Amino acid sequence: MAVGTRDKAVSTDFSEILPEEIEEKVKEAAEMSMGTEVADDDILNIRNLCEQVLELTEYRGQLSEYLQNRMVAIAPNVTILVGELVGARLIAHAGSLINLAKHPSSTIQILGAEKALFRALKTRHATPKYGLLYHAQLVSQTSLKNKGKMSRMLAAKAALACRYDALGEETTTEMGIENRSKLASRISMLESGFTRRISGTGKTVARHAKYEGISEVKQYSAAADSTLESSSKRKFQEMQEEQTPKRIKVEMAEEQPGTSQASGEKKKKKKKKEVQASVEPTEPEAQEEAMEPPKKKKKKKKVEIE
Template sequence: LQVLNEKKLQEVDSLWKEFETPEKANKIVKLKHFEKFQDTTEALAASTALVEGKLSKNLKKILKKIVAKDAHEQLAVADAKLGGVIKDKLNLSCIHSPMVTELMRGIRSQIEGLITGLPSREMAAMCLGLAHSLSRYKLKFSPDKVDTMIVQAISLLDDLDKELNNYIMRCREWYGWHFPELGKIITDNLTYCKCVRKVGDRRNFASSDVSDILPEEIEEDVKAAAEISMGTEVSEEDINNIIHLCDQVIEISEYRTQLYDYLKNRMMAIAPNLTVMVGELVGARLIAHAGSLLNLAKHPASTVQILGAEKALFRALKTKRDTPKFGLIYHASLVGQTTAKNKGKISRMLAAKTALTIRYDALGEDTSAEMGAENRLKVETRLRHLEERGIRRISGTGKALARTDKYQNKSEVKVYDPSGDSTLPAVSKRKKIQEVEEQEEGVAVKAKKFKAEMK
């Protein structure tokens, strides 16, 4: 479009009045050149280039024609960055100001009157389709890949676990003053709360039927313990408050189960290969810790391995001690299956394969979990080999190379020669023994003579 009267553009605040009707708009601007897009894909490519401040090929061709005809004219642009690119590549003078912004707004309001031959209904449909495509491109939006939902869901799941644990412990402690024996008989927390909500006072256990909650053996033990309980008596108001707390516990437990199913389905839709490798909970925590699936895909395998153990890592680096071998990935089932001495090796290999699956989920177009299953099988095979102390099957030429000959002892058996035991003659030993005995006898005789003289 070419501006016909530039004087009226000087008053920016009242410029909108010149575009109230198509007749007024035709007095201000005139259609200079119009290029129609072939399809929506071409229109989307041109629009995304404008959004990113780039010069598309079609726009470059059109501007070259304009430069050849009207090189002295200025080009009004809505994006200053795009104007700089056009000036550098085509040496065309561009202008960007509040006046240009107001002029663009007026042109868009009367675009149907300025460009003839465009049905309004068809144009509205094309604009709507292009707007949806452009918005999806801007937001990188995919209905099946919204990792923000996973971040919020796993955070809420952790909060629910903490609150649920606090509520259950408070309920056991509160009702334990009235019926302390029940806590030892019923170990399951949800069953405990359902039983308390249904019966209330312990004296009602004898006449209540809790067979739909408890097995027959445990039900008999509970009724027997209720008759001889050492708990204190409480008022009906206290029992009502305890029952309300049990209602809260049951509702939160049901919602937690529903939230876990939602998280599991969402993880299989967004990151199926990651879910197969480490499970939905560990995978969701990795995504939440990194911020998004794309951010997690940018991390190397060494970072994925210790993700979640940053405090221990920096403390080890500061004190010059051994760095941690695993972070959030420690809670994966494959790491939990192995022994303590092999956990470091398995976590390192699992982190390497997990990094591959994360990148495949984040950047790949395929939504199948085949890659994750194959990598998990490799890790399980490696785990089995480590547990079996490296025993592997050898086939083909490997068997021939590994074959060893039968062991044969070639040493000769020597005959025992008793003559080589000693080199001293036997007679000399006897002489020495006789001399010692004679000396001892001489000493004894002298001692007797000395005693006789003393007397």
């Protein structure tokens, strides 16, 4: 292919080989170039280089097929969740599939970003949110603000899948397919802006129901009633019993005549005993009165007569 100089127009037609846009760019570059003749040695070297590039592409395809087959045989659930390339990198970084299964989900999330993690801990900055999982399809297709959440959820599911693949007796792909569908639905929820509140109050739900006009009729459940008497009820009952007036007690006694007579006789006997005890002086008091001189007694009598 001979290229003309700056003054001569390009006479070569590339429409059969290249599309129109690239053809125009090639013609513009040919007009601006000086143009030289290509020697036979240069053509041989160019051909050898093209053959090497083709061989490398074929070898890359063979390696990708081999890696895919091996990952499907060793860790099928991890392959479904993360992909064969990212899964192979995680296994290689951990050392083996069993070592990867021993790691918690927080460690799997940061695998490949150890330098950034220790740098952030030393400088007291924010720690990285993802390592090798950044190249996974589920994380890469999410927006920038949701990549951290998606990497955390994917790491949790990948940890379960690793343990299932490494220690499970049967190698089935049901777990990986189910978890991938859950993560995909979660991505759609995050991207749409509708998030599910796991904890907190139900004020937001009430607001939506107010504007949408949704009203549910709630009935009282009798099963929620407790038959046990609480301590506050008992205390209240005791206070009421203490504060009952005496009239009620008298009326109750009149209603039961047999018991009231017996109780009245007992009360009279008790009162008689109390009066006798108050009238009869004790032994030390009698001795003191005997020791007193009679003059004082006469004076007291005079005073009383006066």
